[in-house]
Amino acid sequence: MRQADHNHPGIGCLCPWLDFVHDADRSVGRNSTGYFRPVVDHKRSSGMKRPELLAPAGSMEALLAAVNNGADAVYLGSTRFGARAYAGNFDAQQLQQAVRYCHQHEVKVYVTVNTLIMENELDEAKALIDFLYHSDVDALILQDLGLVSWIRRAYPDFELHASTQMHIHNREGVRWVKELGMQRAVLARETPLELVQECAEEGLDLEIFVYGALCVCYSGECLMSSIQGGRSGNRGQCAQPCRMPYQLVELESGREIKAPGEYLLSPMDLNTLQHVEQLMQSGATSFKIEGRMKRPEYVGAVVRAYREKIDAILNGQPKRSDEAEQIRLKKLFNRGFTEGYLFHQQGSAVMNPLRPNHVGVQIGTVLSQRGGRVQVRLSAPLHQGDGLRILRENGEDIGFTANYIYKNDLLCAQGQSGDILELPVAEKVKPGAALLQTTDSELMKVIQAQSAQPAYRIPVCFTVCGKAGEPMVLTVSDAQGYRAEALTQQRLQPAQKAPLDKQRLVSQLGKLNDTPFVLKEVTNLLEGALFLPVQQINEARRQALAALIQLREVRYPHRGPNQRQPIQSMVIEAKSVLPKLIVQIETREQAEALLDLPVQLVSSWPALIQAYPQIMPSSLRVQEKPTVLEGEWLQAEEIGTLSRATSKLICTSGFNVTNSEALALLLSQQAVQGVEFSLELTAAQQTEIRAAFEKQFHRSAPTVQFVYGYRDLMVSKACPVNCILSDGNQRNCQLCHQKAYALKNKKGERLPVFGDAACFSHTLEKTPFQLRADELDAHSSWKIRLTLEDARTSREIVTRYLAFRAERQPTEIG
Structure with a gap:
């Protein structure tokens, strides 16, 4: 077996690549062997640039779901210094395995090292960067300015992204991290679309959140979990105190203000699927899906929804209704959906004070309760194994699994819309209560099947060369310029009756279902009518593809022998005397x-x-x-x-x-x-x-x-005072300055709130x-x-x- 070096795309390729382009211009097509990524049909294309679809990977299972459903890149954390300390994360071996798998499939890997680094952790953090650099990671997502500074001097060719934890929310912030030498800025979730467009004029890659959980506080500025509970959000340990119950009270009188619910700091989940075209026109380079703590089915389904939407727009395909897709997404996880600050939503359009957890979709209504069962009328199908919840106005909701379903007092496996069924529920429930489906067991099976195989495959060309008395030479190459060869053990022989023609070669070389590849072209350069056993062709195919995969796994071969650059000390000039x-x-x-x-x-x-x-x-x-x-x-x-x-x-x-x-x-x-x-x-x-x-x-x-x-516990664009005393949409209403207000938690502690000169809400700690x-x-x-x-x-x-x-x-x- 022989393998060729990685050449510039197109150089030395032995088959035509007339309709192949670089990764940045890929779109989606389909052939009989699966999906692949050929050039966008420019006759139908809108002319918009193809954004990167960036998916979360909190585990290897979630990573596979992301890649196999069409993500262009994934972001994941190692076991240290990531902003999701309680996600599955990846140890050293798993991380290297993840990088290899992603690179095989033309997917980039960004590693989150986006926590603050303490002085006594600097050496450990630097050692992690060394490891990631030599593990072929595509880029790092960083919060700590000190770590950014050190990496820029130690590894000047390492791509760095400014995390949303860096609190970049204006054009000047984008400009400064660009001057610092970073290649991308992840904008704050609160950034409106018009400001995204302005920031894009700075010429730096921009990443925006398009789907998933929202923080009520600007990322990087939240100290609530740290100060109140000793678990720092800036250290990846957030305890999510924002999802706990609060009441708004007047500080002077102690009077509690009536609110529509208790969860005054709990936002809905972001969902911009209906606005993908507008987002593509904003100049944002990357569309980020939140969810490193979510299960693989969630990751796979959300990635697929955005993949299909983006590709349909690029190919100028007719717009279709997203209603069915929205229902699928709601079943996977939602606290209610919002289009968020990108589209100027405020107040009740962003916040969900009623419940801080997954609400699913309503599939029925309670009719009555007797004998330890509730009778429900379905408005949508129900299957055995579904996760269910019955809402109660007072007290906790009731969550359970549909293990037993009764129809006409007989056990059954499912029910359809309009059916009246009975479900075992011991807790007291009132007629009229909503029955929610929080897990659709049938949908999960569909998503798992979709995620089992790559939705997109890398097109490859085979070239077959040789003459009688010599081994057959099989060359395989891809659009990125990677090329590998394999020689058969047996020699080619003159054909007695069935020579190796193109049809027979395509039949054998096209057997790629267990690989990341799909056949694009076979070029037959055999000299004369020749024969070779099928087993020899298949073995050469396996060897050539294995060599190609090995080449594709390593994107940055120059990093191998590289050691870090000598660290140049920064120049610090004399400073003026500070006020005492x-x-x-x-x-x-x-x-x-x-x-x-x-x-x-x-x-x-x-x-x-x-x-x-x-x-x-x-x-x-x-x-x-x-x-x-x-x-x-x-x-x-x-x-x-x-x-x-x-x-x-x-x-x-x-x-x-x-x-x-x-x-x-x-x-x-x-x-x-x-x-x-x-x-x-x-x-x-x-x-x-x-x-x-x-x-x-x-x-x-x-x-x-x-x-x-x-100290500020939170700095937020969402104002609890305006949300409760007004419609939540007003700016500069001055309500928080006419009287003093506080948020009271379940312990009875009062956290003062007020608006600053730009009308952003500050929540303070209970005592100075x-x-x-x-x-x-x-x-x-x-x-x-x-x-x-x-x-x-x-x-x-x-x-x-x-x-x-x-x-x-x-x-x-x-």
């Missing part, structure tokens, strides 16, 4: 109480900045359309600010700095004068980072330590955080955040920390 005490304020009352104190006031409220010139402007945490703020100094809350900075910047905790590499990256930016640590770090971890920085750069880092204040006196770092600037405090309390707090500050040296910070 920074106080962020929200109200005029607070400003008046503090103006005479030796502190640096900061605010994001335009009215305060205009009224008091001594206040340092602050950008907002969310700025879809950023405004240019004037001033010598500026507090920066998000990375987009870095691409338009004309002031001296102090980067806040919104940058999620948890290691010395991230600290160094920000300080290497000329405008950045100081950096605040992540609010998830302990005082000891902050000291560890400062020490590591000083060891590397032989100087102290100008850092900011958060010492007092209510404050460092102990022995945790205050004299080498850092200190930051106080005042939100709910009145004038008297504000002054008392600031005066106390001024006294602490006077006791500690050095006097200069930076």
